């Protein structure tokens with residue numbers, strides 16, 4: 338969830354949604370009413386709008402509904418989420434959006450991203466290591482060119 342989305346939820350509903358890492362385990366979203374409805378449905382974040390639209394098991398509708406046109410693959414889900422973070426700002430993803438997109442296009446790394454989408458934060462260090470490894474493999478633009 339981007340900073341802008343979080344702020345829009347706060348100004349619309351009065352509810353401050355913390356960073357996911359700061360939620361108590363198993364706690365529901367604080368914007369959820371006692372009746373089980375989103376109190377900020379009209380301004381809900383992109384990640385919430387994508388529930389039920391992704392092919393990833395963690396994003397599928399529990400009732401088996403699918404959107405017209407089919408479910409979105411992980412790479413598209415990630416692209417939409419990253420775009421929302423880029424537009425709305427998020428300090429953790431400010432510099433790595435393009436690298437994560439590249440990872441999402443690599444079938445060998447998709448299982449890691451699938452784990453992350455599924456809420457498995459233990460996948461994050463491996464993803465960061467993969468990003469660092471790719472940066473290490475990239476040619477140094479300041480290095481002299483071989484002829």
Ligand code: SF4
Pocket residue numbers: 366367368369370374375376377378381382385
């Ligand atoms: S849709 Fe659900 S998870 Fe998203 S902000 Fe509303 S209550 Fe929270």
